[in-house]
Amino acid sequence: xxxxxxxxxGEPGTSLDFKTxxxxxxxxxxxxxxxxxxxxxxxAGEDQQAWFAxxxxxxxxxxxxxxxxxxPLPGVTGRVCPHPCETACNRKALDGALAIHNVERWLxxxxxxxxxxxxxxxxxxxxxxxxxxxxGPAGVSAAxxxxxxxxxxxxxxxxxxxxxxxxxxxxxxxLPRAALxxxxxxxxxxxxxxxxxxxxxGRDVSVEAxxxxxxxxxxxxxxxxxxxxxxGGSVPADHHEGLALxxxxxxxGQFPAAQRVIVHGGGxxxxxxCRLMKRFGVGEVTLVTASGLPGPDTATDDLINVVPRxxxxxxxxxxxxxxxxxxxxxxxxxxxxxxxxxxSLKKVPGTDGRKKRVTFEGTERVRDVDMVIPCIGEMVxxxxxxxxxxxxxxxxxxxxxxxxxxxxxxxDARGDRGTVAEAIGDGARAVAAVAARLNGGEATTDTRxxxxxxxxxxxxxPPAARSVAxxxxxxxxxxxxxxxxxIGHEAALxxxxxxxxxxxxxxxxxxxxxxxDSAVIKTAELATDGSFYLFDLDYCKGCxxxxxxxxxxxxxxxxx
Amino acid sequence: MxxxxxxxxxxxxxxxVPEGPSDPKPGTVSPREAQPxxxxxxxxxxxxxxxxxxxxxxxxxECAGPDVIVANATGCLxxxxxxxxxSAWRVPWVHSLFENAAAVASGIxxxxxxxxxxxxxxxxxxxxxxxxxxxxxxxxxxxxxxxxLYVCYDNEAYMNTGIQRSSSTPHAATTTTSPAGKERMGKxxxxxxxxxxxxxxxxxxxxxxxxxxxxxLQRKVRYAMGIEGPTFLVIHSPCPLGWKHDxxxxxxxxxKAVECGLFPMVELxxxxxxxxxxxxxxRPVTDYLELQGRFRHLFADxxxxxxERAHLQALADYNIxxxxxxxxxxxxxxxxxxxxxxxxxxxxxxLRP
Ligand SMILES: Cc1cc2nc3c(=O)[nH]c(=O)nc-3n(C[C@H](O)[C@H](O)[C@H](O)COP(=O)(O)OP(=O)(O)OC[C@H]3O[C@@H](n4cnc5c(N)ncnc54)[C@H](O)[C@@H]3O)c2cc1C
Ligand SMILES: Cc1ncc(C[n+]2csc(CCOP(=O)(O)OP(=O)(O)O)c2C)c(N)n1
Ligand code: SF4
Ligand code: SF4
Ligand code: SF4
Ligand code: SF4
Ligand SMILES: [Mg+2]
Numbered sequence: 001x002x003x004x005x006x007x008x009x010g011e012p013g014t015s016l017d018f019k020t021x022x023x024x025x026x027x028x029x030x031x032x033x034x035x036x037x038x039x040x041x042x043x044a045g046e047d048q049q050a051w052f053a054x055x056x057x058x059x060x061x062x063x064x065x066x067x068x069x070x071x072p073l074p075g076v077t078g079r080v081c082p083h084p085c086e087t088a089c090n091r092k093a094l095d096g097a098l099a100i101h102n103v104e105r106w107l108x109x110x111x112x113x114x115x116x117x118x119x120x121x122x123x124x125x126x127x128x129x130x131x132x133x134x135x136g137p138a139g140v141s142a143a144x145x146x147x148x149x150x151x152x153x154x155x156x157x158x159x160x161x162x163x164x165x166x167x168x169x170x171x172x173x174x175l176p177r178a179a180l181x182x183x184x185x186x187x188x189x190x191x192x193x194x195x196x197x198x199x200x201x202g203r204d205v206s207v208e209a210x211x212x213x214x215x216x217x218x219x220x221x222x223x224x225x226x227x228x229x230x231x232g233g234s235v236p237a238d239h240h241e242g243l244a245l246x247x248x249x250x251x252x253g254q255f256p257a258a259q260r261v262i263v264h265g266g267g268x269x270x271x272x273x274c275r276l277m278k279r280f281g282v283g284e285v286t287l288v289t290a291s292g293l294p295g296p297d298t299a300t301d302d303l304i305n306v307v308p309r310x311x312x313x314x315x316x317x318x319x320x321x322x323x324x325x326x327x328x329x330x331x332x333x334x335x336x337x338x339x340x341x342x343x344s345l346k347k348v349p350g351t352d353g354r355k356k357r358v359t360f361e362g363t364e365r366v367r368d369v370d371m372v373i374p375c376i377g378e379m380v381x382x383x384x385x386x387x388x389x390x391x392x393x394x395x396x397x398x399x400x401x402x403x404x405x406x407x408x409x410x411x412d413a414r415g416d417r418g419t420v421a422e423a424i425g426d427g428a429r430a431v432a433a434v435a436a437r438l439n440g441g442e443a444t445t446d447t448r449x450x451x452x453x454x455x456x457x458x459x460x461x462p463p464a465a466r467s468v469a470x471x472x473x474x475x476x477x478x479x480x481x482x483x484x485x486x487i488g489h490e491a492a493l494x495x496x497x498x499x500x501x502x503x504x505x506x507x508x509x510x511x512x513x514x515x516x517d518s519a520v521i522k523t524a525e526l527a528t529d530g531s532f533y534l535f536d537l538d539y540c541k542g543c544x545x546x547x548x549x550x551x552x553x554x555x556x557x558x559x560x
Numbered sequence: 561m562x563x564x565x566x567x568x569x570x571x572x573x574x575x576x577v578p579e580g581p582s583d584p585k586p587g588t589v590s591p592r593e594a595q596p597x598x599x600x601x602x603x604x605x606x607x608x609x610x611x612x613x614x615x616x617x618x619x620x621x622e623c624a625g626p627d628v629i630v631a632n633a634t635g636c637l638x639x640x641x642x643x644x645x646x647s648a649w650r651v652p653w654v655h656s657l658f659e660n661a662a663a664v665a666s667g668i669x670x671x672x673x674x675x676x677x678x679x680x681x682x683x684x685x686x687x688x689x690x691x692x693x694x695x696x697x698x699x700x701x702x703x704x705x706x707x708x709l710y711v712c713y714d715n716e717a718y719m720n721t722g723i724q725r726s727s728s729t730p731h732a733a734t735t736t737t738s739p740a741g742k743e744r745m746g747k748x749x750x751x752x753x754x755x756x757x758x759x760x761x762x763x764x765x766x767x768x769x770x771x772x773x774x775x776x777l778q779r780k781v782r783y784a785m786g787i788e789g790p791t792f793l794v795i796h797s798p799c800p801l802g803w804k805h806d807x808x809x810x811x812x813x814x815x816k817a818v819e820c821g822l823f824p825m826v827e828l829x830x831x832x833x834x835x836x837x838x839x840x841x842x843r844p845v846t847d848y849l850e851l852q853g854r855f856r857h858l859f860a861d862x863x864x865x866x867x868e869r870a871h872l873q874a875l876a877d878y879n880i881x882x883x884x885x886x887x888x889x890x891x892x893x894x895x896x897x898x899x900x901x902x903x904x905x906x907x908x909x910x911l912r913p
Contacts (some may be wrong), residue, residue: 461900
């Protein structure tokens with residue numbers, strides 16, 4: 001109520017009676033909680049912004065717990081993930097993307113060193129049980145997420161140990177077995193997860209039998225079956241397929257004798273094989289790939305599909321790479337390879353709108369080599385899966401992995417995957433779908449829009465250089481010692497402090513400080529996130545200043 | 561005690577490191593009442609959307625209050641805060657005339673002294689009230705060495721009466737009394753260098769500040785509050801209506817004025833330059849000018865426009881060299897360091913592990 005004073009004075013603060021909010025323009029400020037681009041890009045579904053926020057508060061264990069809400073194997077992905085999150089990071093345009101994988105790895109290792117408990121509980125004895133085929137990253141992730149949803153998990157693994165390609169193919173120089181074992185054991189020993197090794201689908205168990213007494217059957221067998229390969233009809237007598245060669249080397253530490261080798265392919269297997277052979281003593285190792293190398297003009301679908309720093313290290317080590325090329329023809333002496341004809345190739349748009357590969361006439365050159373090793377990918381081993389396989393893969397119908405009512409496909413076996421992070425994300429998704437179905441609903445995805453860099457106000461972020469992990473010099477690289485090192489506590493926290501908190505409040509107080517109408521209310525003296533600020537629309541005039549000066553894009557103006 | 565030791569003492573006490581806001585209130589109170597800062601100037605005032613002057617005054621009150629008395633000259637600030645019978649002020653506040661805020665403040669200060677009270681007296685005025693019409697009373701107040709902090713809210717024209725030029729209006733800006741047109745490219749004359757004139761009174765402290773750098777602004781207020789004697793602060797306060805810029809851009813415009821050198825951030829003690837805010841990355845004046853309708857004519861296809869842009873750039877360059885605004889390594893008090901944020905506030909008060 002307005003109090004009229006006797007003469008020309010007003011009681012202190014009585015302007016509050018006059019609600020200037022009714023003068024507001026057509027827009028009002030809102031807090032938006034947008035999705036950070038790193039989160040959108042992480043195939044494992046991590047919300048990096050959220051765990052960086054906790055690190056910025058100095059809450060390291062809480063940050064790890066937030067991370068493992070999505071990805072139980074940060075020590076693994078921190079080492080081997082090609083980190084699409086960093087490619088998407090908004091800080092890229094300022095002074096370099098966050099080195100997310102470095103911090104992720106450090107957090108994973110901290111958890112192991114300190115024995116932090118995973119944020120899961122043992123499900124009750126009568127909880128629904130999911131059966132999982134394969135203890136690669138997809139199967140392990142599915143088992144872990146089953147616990148998070150209150151279900152039990154029973155894994156059947158054909159090999160004698162869990163880990164899948166993490167153990168059988170990725171070299172220890174990139175993923176030391178101590179680190180792998182520590183993290184894997186911690187997950188697989190969680191109460192509620194049961195692992196049976198040397199149990200092969202098709203031989204020891206069947207999908208139908210498992211489906212009969214489990215809530216769902218999750219198929220994560222990966223791809224084990226080499227593809228047929230020949231160049232113009234010729235297959236050398238001593239033909240070796242890349243992944244098989246690599247696995248053999250993992251077990252026995254030997255490669256067949258050769259001095260000059262061409263590896264044909266453009267993925268992780270090709271790259272690892274090149275590096276190991278070179279280190280083993282092969283004089284000339286050449287990678288022939290149809291893809292392009294990273295560069296300003298390289299289209300994403302043309303880019304070679306390996307971890308970026310892997311490529312860098314390979315070049316350091318003296319691997320020769322011939323991009324946009326293919327092996328056209330093998331030159332044989334008897335059934336032995338003595339040379340290879342390499343020709344330039346490019347993906348160009350075809351008449352049907354899809355890209356097709358064209359080999360250019362007149363670009364052929366001949367290389368003298370002892371061996372040509374194809375690394376052109378694998379397919380699902382059909383044993384026990386005949387009725388589910390479709391052109392080499394399981395090919396589920398959706399991103400949850402649905403094959404049929406209670407059967408799901410995850411990881412590499414889907415046919416459209418190829419990284420550890422994707423396999424981990426698949427595990428989480430399939431289990432979410434199972435849980436939702438058991439609860440009589442449908443699983444939901446995070447449909448929030450991603451926050452573009454243009455919505456940030458970069459003025460408020462002082463420059464800070466991206467952290468660099470220590471690396472073994474080429475001369476000291478062996479078959480065991482890890483090549484890349486740990487960045488350490490201090491650098492990890494400094495890296496976390498670089499996070500711009502895209503689309504989520506960092507409690508900088510800018511809105512509170514700058515609102516000319518004191519229409520932003522802060523509810524705690526020490527704030528850390530957006531839950532501490534309110535708009536008092538009774539006084540907000542809709543000037544838009546808070547939205548403009550919010551560094552994170554967390555405030556946006558919306559029509560009333 | 562010599563002035564030098566006294567100043568050293570004050571720097572120690574009120575200098576660089578800003579204190580955290582504190583205004584704790586026990587018991588159950590509304591969120592507004594529980595704000596962890598002193599609410600000397602409340603919501604519900606009638607300023608325009610995005611008003612730089614309202615913001616500047618609130619920032620000053622936050623760290624000057626609560627034990628203060630304000631004498632306010634006629635102008636927007638006076639008008640929009642005190643539409644009778646309401647007042648947005650939560651401290652004793654008085655308005656008398658356009659030209660006499662400093663004189664009124666002098667009188668209050670003398671009365672306080674006579675009654676043995678320590679209450680600090682503040683005098684507030686717009687640029688019209690300070691650079692022009694109240695200049696004489698301000699000069700007298702400084703010369704008589706009253707213990708008053710005078711704050712000039714510089715929006716570079718007589719805004720309350722409809723955007724007439726003042727001696728603070730920048731060169732080449734359009735106002736209703738310096739219109740751009742066939743005859744002239746906006747204001748013919750230069751912006752008066754008031755801080756130097758004030759400093760020539762040999763007062764303990766005179767400084768310029770900007771709403772774009774609130775931590776710096778508040779540090780300057782605290783520093784001045786700790787000085788016994790006349791002190792002066794001029795705060796660059798964009799006026800979206802008068803400068804013709806989008807209301808959301810108030811801070812952006814103010815920041816660019818500093819970053820291009822047209823509004824130098826300086827501190828003078830006893831008439832000598834004691835500190836400046838270094839510009840980490842100097843921008844061209846056009847970055848600042850192009851945001852504002854009052855300079856729109858400078859972007860016309862007209863040789864005079866080009867000349868005036870060059871003139872304003874020369875004035876900015878002059879400030880930069882005169883005050884030494886560039887150079888040096890990144891510094892946490894430069895334009896980037898002062899604006900920096902981190903989780904839980906400004907880096908100085910940021911949460912630490
Ligand atoms: C050399 C190499 C390097 C790589 N480097 C990287 C890298 O740096 N970064 C990256 O992100 N990805 C990398 N990858 C890819 C990555 O390893 C795979 O995408 C990932 O391991 C797929 O996980 P998955 O769980 O689907 O399958 P897998 O890891 O293949 O695991 C499948 C598991 O199922 C078991 N299984 C198979 N058939 C049966 C059956 N019938 N019954 C029971 N169990 C069965 C297998 O024994 C295996 O343990 C690399 C791959 C290779 C080959
Ligand atoms: C002696 C006198 N002349 C003229 C006026 C009319 N008047 C009231 S406010 C004002 C302009 C104030 O300009 P400024 O001091 O810059 O403050 P602003 O409104 O821009 O904040 C004028 C000219 C007056 N009140 N008294
Ligand atoms: S799993 Fe890969 S994409 Fe996800 S946060 Fe880790 S490095 Fe980034
Ligand atoms: S700055 Fe932080 S929140 Fe933004 S994309 Fe990069 S990691 Fe994610
Ligand atoms: S700055 Fe204040 S008045 Fe302006 S839109 Fe934001 S809350 Fe409303
Ligand atoms: S301005 Fe700062 S405190 Fe306000 S919403 Fe944005 S990030 Fe949060
Ligand atoms: Mg004015």
